[in-house]
Amino acid sequence: MARIYSCRRKSTLALRQRKDFLLSQLKINPDLLRASFVERFSVCGKKQCRCHQGGDKHGPFYYLTQCLAAGKIAKFLLKSPTQQQQAQRGVAHYRQLQEQLEELSQINTELLRREDPLD
Ligand SMILES: [Zn+2]
Numbered sequence: 001m002a003r004i005y006s007c008r009r010k011s012t013l014a015l016r017q018r019k020d021f022l023l024s025q026l027k028i029n030p031d032l033l034r035a036s037f038v039e040r041f042s043v044c045g046k047k048q049c050r051c052h053q054g055g056d057k058h059g060p061f062y063y064l065t066q067c068l069a070a071g072k073i074a075k076f077l078l079k080s081p082t083q084q085q086q087a088q089r090g091v092a093h094y095r096q097l098q099e100q101l102e103e104l105s106q107i108n109t110e111l112l113r114r115e116d117p118l119d
Contacts, residue, residue: 002102007110019107022100032097033090035066037078062087 007015041059043051051057062084065075078084108118 002106003099005103005106007106010110012111012114012116015107015110019104019111022104022107026097026100026104028097029090029093031086031090032094033064033087034094035064035087035091037084037088037091038063038065064091 010018039060039062041057042061043049043057046052049055062078063075064078064087065073067073078087111118
């Protein structure tokens with residue numbers, strides 16, 4: 001779900017200034033990842049292990065998950081701390097770009113509604 005930006009209450013000048021700012025900030029980070037970084041704790045296969053006796057579960061384990069199509073999710077274990085950091089950064093960069101594009105689109109929608117030029 002997209003965040004709703006309060007474009008309707010802003011003046012056209014304010015919208016244009018915000019748009020100029022967003023366009024100046026837009027940057028495609030080469031490491032971006034459209035994915036989620038998830039943390040999991042799990043039980044193992046040994047019935048005698050503490051994890052089956054109410055003790056702590058194993059983990060945390062970190063995964064990168066991606067929704068490729070409806071119901072089709074790709075997931076893999078991020079083994080090294082370097083991999084985990086790269087994944088977190090890439091996911092954050094993608095999300096940031098996505099939010100900037102969404103706000104830009106909402107501003108353009110409002111400018112279009114006001115019959116103001118978009119470019
Ligand atoms: Zn266990």
